[in-house]
Amino acid sequence: MDTPSLDTLIIGAGSAGLAALREVRKRTERFVLINDGPYGTTCARVGCMPSKLLIEAANAYHQRHTLGEFGITGADGLAADLPAVLRRLRRLRDDFVAGARQITDALGARSIAGRARLLGPQQVQVNGTSGTIYHAKSIILAPGSKPVLPPEWRALGDRILTTDTLFEQATLGPRIAVIGLGPVGVELAQALARLGLQVTGYATSEWLGGLSDPAVNTSLHEALARDFSLHTGPAATLHTIPDGSGGISGIEVRSGEHRSVVDHVLVAIGRRPQLACLGLDTLGVALDDKGMPPVNPQTMQIANLPVYLAGDAHNHRPLLHEAADEGHIAGMNALAPATRCYQRRTPLAIVFSDPNAAVIGQSLRALQAQSDLVLVTGSIDFARQGRARASQHHHGRLNVYADQTSGRLLGAELCAPAGEHLAHLLALAIDQQLTVGQLLGMPFYHPVLEEGLRTALRDAARQLDPARTSVQASDLATCDAIGAEALD
Amino acid sequence: MDTPSLDTLIIGAGSAGLAALREVRKRTERFVLINDGPYGTTCARVGCMPSKLLIEAANAYHQRHTLGEFGITGADGLAADLPAVLRRLRRLRDDFVAGARQITDALGARSIAGRARLLGPQQVQVNGTSGTIYHAKSIILAPGSKPVLPPEWRALGDRILTTDTLFEQATLGPRIAVIGLGPVGVELAQALARLGLQVTGYATSEWLGGLSDPAVNTSLHEALARDFSLHTGPAATLHTIPDGSGGISGIEVRSGEHRSVVDHVLVAIGRRPQLACLGLDTLGVALDDKGMPPVNPQTMQIANLPVYLAGDAHNHRPLLHEAADEGHIAGMNALAPATRCYQRRTPLAIVFSDPNAAVIGQSLRALQAQSDLVLVTGSIDFARQGRARASQHHHGRLNVYADQTSGRLLGAELCAPAGEHLAHLLALAIDQQLTVGQLLGMPFYHPVLEEGLRTALRDAARQLDPARTSVQASDLATCDAIGAEALD
Numbered sequence: 001m002d003t004p005s006l007d008t009l010i011i012g013a014g015s016a017g018l019a020a021l022r023e024v025r026k027r028t029e030r031f032v033l034i035n036d037g038p039y040g041t042t043c044a045r046v047g048c049m050p051s052k053l054l055i056e057a058a059n060a061y062h063q064r065h066t067l068g069e070f071g072i073t074g075a076d077g078l079a080a081d082l083p084a085v086l087r088r089l090r091r092l093r094d095d096f097v098a099g100a101r102q103i104t105d106a107l108g109a110r111s112i113a114g115r116a117r118l119l120g121p122q123q124v125q126v127n128g129t130s131g132t133i134y135h136a137k138s139i140i141l142a143p144g145s146k147p148v149l150p151p152e153w154r155a156l157g158d159r160i161l162t163t164d165t166l167f168e169q170a171t172l173g174p175r176i177a178v179i180g181l182g183p184v185g186v187e188l189a190q191a192l193a194r195l196g197l198q199v200t201g202y203a204t205s206e207w208l209g210g211l212s213d214p215a216v217n218t219s220l221h222e223a224l225a226r227d228f229s230l231h232t233g234p235a236a237t238l239h240t241i242p243d244g245s246g247g248i249s250g251i252e253v254r255s256g257e258h259r260s261v262v263d264h265v266l267v268a269i270g271r272r273p274q275l276a277c278l279g280l281d282t283l284g285v286a287l288d289d290k291g292m293p294p295v296n297p298q299t300m301q302i303a304n305l306p307v308y309l310a311g312d313a314h315n316h317r318p319l320l321h322e323a324a325d326e327g328h329i330a331g332m333n334a335l336a337p338a339t340r341c342y343q344r345r346t347p348l349a350i351v352f353s354d355p356n357a358a359v360i361g362q363s364l365r366a367l368q369a370q371s372d373l374v375l376v377t378g379s380i381d382f383a384r385q386g387r388a389r390a391s392q393h394h395h396g397r398l399n400v401y402a403d404q405t406s407g408r409l410l411g412a413e414l415c416a417p418a419g420e421h422l423a424h425l426l427a428l429a430i431d432q433q434l435t436v437g438q439l440l441g442m443p444f445y446h447p448v449l450e451e452g453l454r455t456a457l458r459d460a461a462r463q464l465d466p467a468r469t470s471v472q473a474s475d476l477a478t479c480d481a482i483g484a485e486a487l488d
Numbered sequence: 489m490d491t492p493s494l495d496t497l498i499i500g501a502g503s504a505g506l507a508a509l510r511e512v513r514k515r516t517e518r519f520v521l522i523n524d525g526p527y528g529t530t531c532a533r534v535g536c537m538p539s540k541l542l543i544e545a546a547n548a549y550h551q552r553h554t555l556g557e558f559g560i561t562g563a564d565g566l567a568a569d570l571p572a573v574l575r576r577l578r579r580l581r582d583d584f585v586a587g588a589r590q591i592t593d594a595l596g597a598r599s600i601a602g603r604a605r606l607l608g609p610q611q612v613q614v615n616g617t618s619g620t621i622y623h624a625k626s627i628i629l630a631p632g633s634k635p636v637l638p639p640e641w642r643a644l645g646d647r648i649l650t651t652d653t654l655f656e657q658a659t660l661g662p663r664i665a666v667i668g669l670g671p672v673g674v675e676l677a678q679a680l681a682r683l684g685l686q687v688t689g690y691a692t693s694e695w696l697g698g699l700s701d702p703a704v705n706t707s708l709h710e711a712l713a714r715d716f717s718l719h720t721g722p723a724a725t726l727h728t729i730p731d732g733s734g735g736i737s738g739i740e741v742r743s744g745e746h747r748s749v750v751d752h753v754l755v756a757i758g759r760r761p762q763l764a765c766l767g768l769d770t771l772g773v774a775l776d777d778k779g780m781p782p783v784n785p786q787t788m789q790i791a792n793l794p795v796y797l798a799g800d801a802h803n804h805r806p807l808l809h810e811a812a813d814e815g816h817i818a819g820m821n822a823l824a825p826a827t828r829c830y831q832r833r834t835p836l837a838i839v840f841s842d843p844n845a846a847v848i849g850q851s852l853r854a855l856q857a858q859s860d861l862v863l864v865t866g867s868i869d870f871a872r873q874g875r876a877r878a879s880q881h882h883h884g885r886l887n888v889y890a891d892q893t894s895g896r897l898l899g900a901e902l903c904a905p906a907g908e909h910l911a912h913l914l915a916l917a918i919d920q921q922l923t924v925g926q927l928l929g930m931p932f933y934h935p936v937l938e939e940g941l942r943t944a945l946r947d948a949a950r951q952l953d954p955a956r957t958s959v960q961a962s963d964l965a966t967c968d969a970i971g972a973e974a975l976d
Contacts, residue, residue: 043934063548067549070576071573418906422909443919445808
């Protein structure tokens, strides 16, 4: 069955698809939105929001360890009721999901539940080879991603969890392995440990949570090791332990010589774009070895086709705020007379561990790869920082990277108290292409954790090209110079 | 007794005096630092640091009210041991004070304990009319300030406290009145209430904590009223209540018809510069009705004399980070061949209440006084903000003010979760003279409280001159426009 021609067609009702929808609706009513699987977005259902709800509960409970020092008694009587924590998580999550669902529900017949497959750059068939065929002047692909779960692990049954299933559990553990210590693995392993589970984390790389600065990575490692056992080694293998009556009593995790027996395994080894069944082969463009077509990140356009790819499926920066930007760009371009380029935002990646970890602007690894760059690193250890000591959050490190010649701030990595906030401040500074001296010209209140950032900036300022520093101090005659030189 | 001539002489070993010292020592060894009263700085001894130590303990205890909702049991068994809280406060405070004292202790004979009095613009006498007379090419005055305590209240005895005595108490209350609800009164009243004291706060003005935006002020009022009883009315009077055996059983506080009986009264009605005994009359310049000489805030110079006034004694911006800047400016100029102007920082004032309150850049009151300005206000109520709900900190409001014509951000007031951090982000944006659109071009991660700021910025962006907004959206072709328009 064929339908009348549309101006555009969106595949995927996640964060990217809904952002595209917002632009599309400003421009036309001749569209449909096709979604396969659950509505409500990865972010709200199984991503950002439920993980943050788990983390907030975990950190609230964890704070009991500081109470005695503050002069508060009775902390020993506190207990985490994990089923209750998970119930609250699902209650609020359902509310966040409902917010996202309202948008698609309000579309009526223009919202279609089903699996879409491209027949070409302007044609889509829904629900198999006998399904409805839609013609559209442009197509926006935002099919999202799903957690990687190797088939041999999936076969081990419901003790093997991903973020798709973790938050649905009535309870967990008491022993759990977390495989993979990227941002998601780090956040969830620490939160589950703080809620009283016996957690063992496994990673094949020493780099945790997406960091690339050795000193910052060490700081995060030390912080996590206070909460759970980390093991770095060969890729883990999983093995069921029979209970003697045909069932399973647990899962054995092996990595090299390391062995542990757990009740659950959370697999957090990454997410894979959901591109396989999308019919990208019908577009007539070359696909790379991961099945990915060429996409311009400034336009979201695939080659020179009227087809746009946005969100996690693109895998360029699988983060909510980037997915939303990509959806907006795709939505604008899908209905524009001519495709336009949009400047992408300054990179920002945050891990909601405690202390928070973050990479802002260019990572140390990316900067060190630029052989013509003379890099200066300014550093602060929060162990002696005044405000951090007052709040008992005196752990962590923040490193800023600047170009020695221009003094310009290029990037930062941190594992620091209030790191998510310091990361935004640094992101704005890098976005505005500020020098270390210019950033030191802003007010730093007292006593605040931002003074720790100032310490790192002053450390960097001392290493900058002296000629340039003296220009700032004498000729410009602003308080920048004061800021750069003053005592901490 | 006369002494050899000095290059410079610093009066006051507080934050401003020590900042001046740092600049002086880079330039000469021919100086002395004279200090009257306790060493260790107002900030570390009786100001920023001890108040923050009290607040951190209070907020840690207060968080018990969120535990049940998170799924944590046993919160009813928690108790605040106020004497233990105060002991920890003094222990850490002593450590901060020791850090400041090390600096003066290391000066040896160049650090002099005593009361200094000017005999003229280049002459100082220490400890009375028979004391040593010092001659110096320049003089830096940084005598600081002390809490205002009317003599009739001082006469009521040791139940009447100021920040000079509060932190020395072994315990407090159980009933306490806080007179004055500026930044210090607000912080301490809330902290003491959260530590279990029965607090009544008194103010003669509806404006709390230095705010001037009615909506933000209402938000702070509501937050404080959840913790303690606020009374606004005529200036309070204090009256002792005899205990029948020659002693006092309490203090009655009266304000209009309002009466309360308390065990302690904390007087927080401001600080007064310690200028009275300084001999400013010998400088040959006119003093204003508060005894203040004319001071240039860009040079810290008094009239055209070789005398500089820095820190709280100046009362221009009695904040630690401003006092430090003033000390640096005074220290540089006191030894410079010619007096130089320094640009002062973007204004930033933070109250460490929960939620934090802050005024960044120009206050609403200051902006409304500019009749030629067409002002746009962008607003966010944190009640429905996602991350704030996840952490149970969903209270507060943030308002940003922009010039409708230029789109430039001019100021903000807030009473918001993580407000101290949002305030720094806004301070940098205002410092860099960014427009609302430029600030919206930075990355806002998800889910973070900074997204609440973005909501306020988008609200402002919608009200800006449409011609200008469309320029940003179509001609510049950056993601700024995406940021300004996208769904929250």
